[in-house]
Amino acid sequence: MEIKSLLNILPILIISLSILILILIEAFHKKSEIFIYWITILTLIFTTFLSLITIQDQSLNFHDTIESGGITNLFYSLLLIISSLAVISSKNYLNRMQYHHGEYYILVMSAILGMMLMASSRDLMLTFLALELMSLSFYVLAGYHRKVLFNNEASVKYFLLGAFASGFLLYGIALVYGAAQSTNIIYITREFDSLLNKPLFTLGLILLLIGFSFKVASVPFHMWVPDVYEGSPTVVTALMSTSGKIAAFSALIISLYGSTASQINYETVSKIIALLATASMLLGSIVALTQTSLKRMLAYSSIAHAGYMMIGVAAANKIGMAGIIFYLAVYGFMNIGAFILISMLETSMEKRLTLDDLSGIYKTYPWFSAVMALFMFALSGIPPFGGFFGKYYVFISAVKADMTWLAVIGVISSVIAAYFYLRVVIYMYFRREGENQNLYATAAENFIITVCVLFVIQLGITPGVFLNIITRFLP
Amino acid sequence: MNIEIVAFAILATIGIASAILLVLQKNPVYSALLLILHFMALAGLYLLLNAQFIAVLQILVYAGAIMVLFVFVIMLLNLQNEQALVDNFNIRKIVSFILGVVLFLQFAVFFLVKAKNDIDIKKSPDSIDAGSIQNIGEALFTTYLIPFEIASFLLLVAIIGSIFLAKRKIE
Amino acid sequence: MIPLSFYLILSAAFFSIGVIGVLTRRNAIIVFMCIEMMLNAVNLSFIAFASFFGDSSGQVFVFFVMAVAAAEVAIGLAIIIALFRNKLTINIDEINILKW
Numbered sequence: 112m113e114i115k116s117l118l119n120i121l122p123i124l125i126i127s128l129s130i131l132i133l134i135l136i137e138a139f140h141k142k143s144e145i146f147i148y149w150i151t152i153l154t155l156i157f158t159t160f161l162s163l164i165t166i167q168d169q170s171l172n173f174h175d176t177i178e179s180g181g182i183t184n185l186f187y188s189l190l191l192i193i194s195s196l197a198v199i200s201s202k203n204y205l206n207r208m209q210y211h212h213g214e215y216y217i218l219v220m221s222a223i224l225g226m227m228l229m230a231s232s233r234d235l236m237l238t239f240l241a242l243e244l245m246s247l248s249f250y251v252l253a254g255y256h257r258k259v260l261f262n263n264e265a266s267v268k269y270f271l272l273g274a275f276a277s278g279f280l281l282y283g284i285a286l287v288y289g290a291a292q293s294t295n296i297i298y299i300t301r302e303f304d305s306l307l308n309k310p311l312f313t314l315g316l317i318l319l320l321i322g323f324s325f326k327v328a329s330v331p332f333h334m335w336v337p338d339v340y341e342g343s344p345t346v347v348t349a350l351m352s353t354s355g356k357i358a359a360f361s362a363l364i365i366s367l368y369g370s371t372a373s374q375i376n377y378e379t380v381s382k383i384i385a386l387l388a389t390a391s392m393l394l395g396s397i398v399a400l401t402q403t404s405l406k407r408m409l410a411y412s413s414i415a416h417a418g419y420m421m422i423g424v425a426a427a428n429k430i431g432m433a434g435i436i437f438y439l440a441v442y443g444f445m446n447i448g449a450f451i452l453i454s455m456l457e458t459s460m461e462k463r464l465t466l467d468d469l470s471g472i473y474k475t476y477p478w479f480s481a482v483m484a485l486f487m488f489a490l491s492g493i494p495p496f497g498g499f500f501g502k503y504y505v506f507i508s509a510v511k512a513d514m515t516w517l518a519v520i521g522v523i524s525s526v527i528a529a530y531f532y533l534r535v536v537i538y539m540y541f542r543r544e545g546e547n548q549n550l551y552a553t554a555a556e557n558f559i560i561t562v563c564v565l566f567v568i569q570l571g572i573t574p575g576v577f578l579n580i581i582t583r584f585l586p
Numbered sequence: 587m588n589i590e591i592v593a594f595a596i597l598a599t600i601g602i603a604s605a606i607l608l609v610l611q612k613n614p615v616y617s618a619l620l621l622i623l624h625f626m627a628l629a630g631l632y633l634l635l636n637a638q639f640i641a642v643l644q645i646l647v648y649a650g651a652i653m654v655l656f657v658f659v660i661m662l663l664n665l666q667n668e669q670a671l672v673d674n675f676n677i678r679k680i681v682s683f684i685l686g687v688v689l690f691l692q693f694a695v696f697f698l699v700k701a702k703n704d705i706d707i708k709k710s711p712d713s714i715d716a717g718s719i720q721n722i723g724e725a726l727f728t729t730y731l732i733p734f735e736i737a738s739f740l741l742l743v744a745i746i747g748s749i750f751l752a753k754r755k756i757e
Numbered sequence: 758m759i760p761l762s763f764y765l766i767l768s769a770a771f772f773s774i775g776v777i778g779v780l781t782r783r784n785a786i787i788v789f790m791c792i793e794m795m796l797n798a799v800n801l802s803f804i805a806f807a808s809f810f811g812d813s814s815g816q817v818f819v820f821f822v823m824a825v826a827a828a829e830v831a832i833g834l835a836i837i838i839a840l841f842r843n844k845l846t847i848n849i850d851e852i853n854i855l856k857w
Contacts, residue, residue, distance in 0.1 A: 130742075257751055257843075263836075270832070271785065277796075314696060605770075609787075628800070634805050635805055635808040652793070655831070690770055692767055707761060716807060751835040
């Protein structure tokens, strides 16, 4: 029985084991970064395949605390593919910054372990621990280069606000426990409707939501996002803005999954989520207009995207949940592509890239600007690319849940957002050439960009295929 | 007068007083000492709630290990003066103070009025057993086995991360 | 016999004092202590619920929160030390190079 359970959670076991092995290699082997880099990538790829192969056998293990198969494995593969793209690009970037250490990969792997557990956990206790495991690794990674003041600042801000937010999250869990007498998500999901009659449970959910809003980078805990995204090393930003968001949303979707069955009692919570979504969309889109720094602009756009995804949570129906997962996948690929492209232009961690650095760059690097333009179009949600369908499904779910006003606000904010995405394209193509930029592109970066472009286009041309997979595995 | 109520009143007073003083204190060392007092008061409250094991852990882990680390770092950084912290009352401080008070009143009213029926439960007679080491250990190693293992990874990451950030030389 | 609401209100009071501390103080270490106080306030709620339910899982949760707090303290103080070495201050109002 227990052996069977252990086999079911094999992807998690492999990642944990590899962390231990990497620590030993790092401790006993000098100059082992390259070795560790390859082991990390191979483990990630192997685990991705493993979770795709075992996606069919769904089961609950270890006293209903952890699930395997089905939607969990879908999240696993999404997280692993996107994280491995970030990891692949790390080697060159860190070498260029002359700060390449094996600890980086160990911390990234522990963050990935935390994210996978967030997606698979079916007990709030485990969700909390997994979230902290991910966050602690990210706190350190944000301050990865300890001699660079930018990194220090990013990590202090991230840490203090993160710990503050996890206090709220914990309070929410405490009240949910007080109302339900249990922290098991499966039990809570089953009893969701009757529990909502208790004000204690409603308040618990709201506090839980506020805590999660930190991790998904939406209002009210969004103020860390621009500073941390800008101050951290770009590869780390790429990782935490994509995988971190996917993991946080997966935990949020799973904890609130009971809401899809109940409609009447959920209204109070749903209204609050809708309010937060509105605030995030508008704030992200409007403030991004004033930004000149590229990473900062993408950070505000990340807040806006969290707002769009929140619409699906507010709508609380099956299309909404599936729409969020679809959106997360597309968002992951286009955002990681954009960040990696930015990282290819960076020469040092202290230099911030602004829009001026991109002016007229298409003359020297036509491919770079073409791909960058593609990601910008996709992020703004222009039809042939995946970004459009992500928004489309989420808005549809809002209309189905009688929240048409929310979809309308979403459309308005997308129109505002289109302006600053297109501004990047205008700078690249229609401005006079600025200073000569160096582009550091190697096979690894080209590979990542190709993968991202393929996925973004693929998800835009045949969105139905992936959506069918998602809806099949949603309980 | 019931001995339980007297004990609760004393511990609650100590807890609140030390918390408020901690926030007002200029010197971080005093703040750390007040925090230890606060944790002690909490440990007393845990004992009132029949959570013996957690009460002992509270003193060992919080007052013992965590606070020693705090005091150690304060000494290491050797912070001279933290002037202009309590002296100038600016608008942001007043706003955040009001915000905190409103937060507390919200919670208090919520517990007393809105959620009155939800929390109107008698203390379970099992509570003495529930707090015993035996029962906690049993839950920890059966139902919550996976969280327990993950907690060990959490501590491992904490070790690696803090060494990586704070050690003198990285080769 | 003390009712459950007393414990919950006391815990809310500790939590709110912690929030006020985080928002008003500028010394990173004291801010951090206030965050620890917030986590402890939540622990009190957990123990109160667990004890009134006669259920040990709430106490197990507190056990984990302590482990998380210990890990958080180790990481947090290391981050603060790393900042202090570069900047020679731990006043969070002075860490503001990242602004637009």
